[in-house]
Amino acid sequence: xxxxxxxxxxxxxxALHARSYAGALEAGRSGRLVGxxxxxxxxxxxxAVELGVDYYRDPQHLLESLRxxxxxxxxxxxxHRGLVTMAAAHGVxxxxxxxxxxxxxxxxxMVRACGDAGVQLHTAFVSRFYPVLQEVRAVxxxxxxxxxxGMVGGNRGRxxxxxxxPRWITEAERAGGGALIDHSVHVLDAxxxxxxxxxxxxxxxxxxxFGDTEVEDSALVSVVFxxxxxxxxxxxWSVMPESPWDYDFYLRVLGTEGSLSIATGRESVSVSGxxxxxxxxHVPFEPDIDQTMVDAFLRSVQEGxxxxxxxxxxxxxxxxxxxxxxxxxxxxxxxVPVPRDRDG
Amino acid sequence: MVKVGIIGxxxxxxxxxxxxxxxxxxxxxYVTDPRPEKSxxxxxxxxxxxVEHSDELLASDVDVVSVCTPSPTHAAxxxxxxAAGKxxxxxxxxxxxxxxxERMVEAARRGPGMLMVGHVSRFEPDHRAARDxxxxxxxxxxxxxxxxxxxxxxxxxxxxxxxxPERSGGPLVDLAIHSFDYLTWVCDAVPEQxxxxxxxxxxxxxxxxxxxxRYDNGALAVVETSWAHPPGHGLVVTTELxxxxxxxxWDSAGTSVGxxxxxxxxxxxxxQLGSRGFHRQIAAFLEAxxxxxPPPVSAQEGxxxxxxxxxxxxxxxxxxxxxxxxxxxxxDS
Numbered sequence: 001x002x003x004x005x006x007x008x009x010x011x012x013x014x015a016l017h018a019r020s021y022a023g024a025l026e027a028g029r030s031g032r033l034v035g036x037x038x039x040x041x042x043x044x045x046x047x048a049v050e051l052g053v054d055y056y057r058d059p060q061h062l063l064e065s066l067r068x069x070x071x072x073x074x075x076x077x078x079x080h081r082g083l084v085t086m087a088a089a090h091g092v093x094x095x096x097x098x099x100x101x102x103x104x105x106x107x108x109x110m111v112r113a114c115g116d117a118g119v120q121l122h123t124a125f126v127s128r129f130y131p132v133l134q135e136v137r138a139v140x141x142x143x144x145x146x147x148x149x150g151m152v153g154g155n156r157g158r159x160x161x162x163x164x165x166p167r168w169i170t171e172a173e174r175a176g177g178g179a180l181i182d183h184s185v186h187v188l189d190a191x192x193x194x195x196x197x198x199x200x201x202x203x204x205x206x207x208x209x210f211g212d213t214e215v216e217d218s219a220l221v222s223v224v225f226x227x228x229x230x231x232x233x234x235x236x237w238s239v240m241p242e243s244p245w246d247y248d249f250y251l252r253v254l255g256t257e258g259s260l261s262i263a264t265g266r267e268s269v270s271v272s273g274x275x276x277x278x279x280x281x282h283v284p285f286e287p288d289i290d291q292t293m294v295d296a297f298l299r300s301v302q303e304g305x306x307x308x309x310x311x312x313x314x315x316x317x318x319x320x321x322x323x324x325x326x327x328x329x330x331x332x333x334x335x336v337p338v339p340r341d342r343d344g
Numbered sequence: 345m346v347k348v349g350i351i352g353x354x355x356x357x358x359x360x361x362x363x364x365x366x367x368x369x370x371x372x373x374y375v376t377d378p379r380p381e382k383s384x385x386x387x388x389x390x391x392x393x394x395v396e397h398s399d400e401l402l403a404s405d406v407d408v409v410s411v412c413t414p415s416p417t418h419a420a421x422x423x424x425x426x427a428a429g430k431x432x433x434x435x436x437x438x439x440x441x442x443x444x445x446e447r448m449v450e451a452a453r454r455g456p457g458m459l460m461v462g463h464v465s466r467f468e469p470d471h472r473a474a475r476d477x478x479x480x481x482x483x484x485x486x487x488x489x490x491x492x493x494x495x496x497x498x499x500x501x502x503x504x505x506x507x508x509p510e511r512s513g514g515p516l517v518d519l520a521i522h523s524f525d526y527l528t529w530v531c532d533a534v535p536e537q538x539x540x541x542x543x544x545x546x547x548x549x550x551x552x553x554x555x556x557x558r559y560d561n562g563a564l565a566v567v568e569t570s571w572a573h574p575p576g577h578g579l580v581v582t583t584e585l586x587x588x589x590x591x592x593x594w595d596s597a598g599t600s601v602g603x604x605x606x607x608x609x610x611x612x613x614x615x616q617l618g619s620r621g622f623h624r625q626i627a628a629f630l631e632a633x634x635x636x637x638p639p640p641v642s643a644q645e646g647x648x649x650x651x652x653x654x655x656x657x658x659x660x661x662x663x664x665x666x667x668x669x670x671x672x673x674x675x676d677s
Binding site: 220230 | 484487488490492494537539540541542543552553554556558562563564566568570572573574577586587588589590591663664665
């Protein structure tokens with residue numbers, strides 16, 4: 001039996017995800033949570049008490065005292081780089097929340113730091129852990145669809161507003177942007193994952209169309225891949241309070257030999273009845289992909305390499321490169337080449 | 345009785361003929377097509393008479409004319425018909441070029457005939473119900489729209505003109521124009537800029553594309569169009585309209601009211617849409633003819649939808665974001 005992976009939470013500003021990953025650590029058999037750091041004593045201290053572990057105000061101190069094997073980084077996006085490079089310097093393997101960073105420069109520095117330190121860097125692209133997405137990848141890899149020609153995908157959600165979400169997610173400085181960078185990274189990663197293609201050019205439109213957030217809540221991102229295949233991504237926070245579902249994830253693929261379409265939200269039952277302020281909801285029964293992802297991260301740490309289908313730091317970097325180029329396109333009104341850091 | 349002539353006796357003409365045939369106030373009198381076997385087959389089915397040339401049809405006593413020919417021929421036939429005092433229902437796209445479309449807008453302005461463009465989506469019950477829901481304020485202000493219409497390659501074009509980008513413009517001009525017209529009509533805003541990405545088959549025809557449209561009120565639309573799907577895919581329409589107060593969505597599979605499976609392995613869906621859209625479109629056209637009212641879909645609206653299509657084609661060609669004002673200016677120069 002491999003050793004239990006001692007794991008720490010570095011930053012829990014993304015409290016919703018931090019709680020979910022901590023729950024997965026608790027429920028799984030491969031690891032255990034040993035400590036929590038957050039710059040906010042209120043946020044980190046409360047979560048540590050809730051999870052029954054020690055809170056540290058200083059991440060350096062936490063890493064030196066607890067000597068964990070692994071860290072899950074759930075800070076605000078702008079803090080990712082500092083925490084990841086610090087953990088890497090302590091020989092700690094890392095699962096980092098998406099987007100990996102708010103700029104390709106930060107993301108590639110993180111990838112390099114982890115490479116130099118010989119530790120694994122995983123990006124929390126949970127969508128890869130939908131069984132159906134792995135089935136789609138198998139179908140495409142097996143050649144049943146021929147060459148991929150086009151893809152349309154989306155990951156829409158509710159505007160991530162307080163009190164359910166922290167304020168920083170809708171602040172440009174700390175989040176790196178709005179809906180575009182928040183959700184398009186999932187969809188682009190899913191497209192890369194199933195097709196093996198890399199983006200070469202992008203065009204995007206963005207807007208604050210549904211609410212009054214500082215950052216954009218809507219975007220449409222068009223992608224040209226290096227094979228000539230094309231794609232369109234809808235990452236908008238366009239789901240209103242009245243909606244019977246909270247978020248969706250869909251992908252349509254056209255190949256030279258066929259086409260397919262998936263929508264994970266179909267794994268739900270429709271419930272009519274007055275409950276929690278709504279009278280009609282889709283109650284999902286999709287698998288717990290946070291659990292599968294955390295388990296796969298811990299097994300990767302135990303086995304000493306990044307296991308399929310985990311997303312690496314490079315995968316995280318590719319998505320940040322696309323999102324950044326998409327912002328440039330929206331600002332300039334032009335197609336923009338997607339730069340690719342070959343080191344990363 | 346309104347006397348009707350149909351120019352062009354191909355695939356879509358049958359839908360027009362069927363709608364006129366079932367309308368109590370219309371009588372299909374003449375049919376013409378360069379291929380006599382096509383006009384004869386259509387005329388026989390509906391008890392009409394074949395005339396050899398469109399000139400004869402325009403010189404006849406028909407009150408209205410449906411133009412159901414390949415897109416590049418729409419302008420000459422429509423302009424002649426309107427000038428001859430016929431009321432014209434011209435299939436979409438209004439024309440293949442902006443210059444032609446603008447001449448048609450001018451012809452419609454001069455009359456004396458009335459010109460309606462056959463953007464049938466506006467008359468499909470599902471599309472109409474969605475627009476009614478938007479107009480009654482059920483989803484607040486419309487902000488984000490998407491429509492996907494995908495199918496296999498249409499098999500019915502004479503001499504395969506659909507496969508010729510010069511003549512058909514591919515699905516961005518022939519198929520996505522349904523979405524461009526419908527979404528523009530629903531959101532009641534002015535399209536400003538367009539970009540598109542697409543994939544071409546080995547002979548060069550771009551038979552798959554996704555176009556993104558920005559409107560002057562900030563609303564965004566994304567349109568997927570395809571003639572590249574496998575034959576078993578059928579025609580799949582998926583639409584979503586998101587507003588500040590809610591969202592509406594529907595798709596072909598979800599609105600099929602039933603299905604039948606047989607031992608042959610075939611599945612038949614009991615879609616109730618069938619010919620309802622064409623019947624309603626032609627009823628609206630005939631109503632305008634009989635009351636002297638304005639066309640239910642004007643040439644100007646047909647021109648606008650064509651501008652979006654051609655901007656998308658231009659975006660694909662130049663890999664750039666195209667402003668509609670640039671497209672319109674180019675046509676004028």
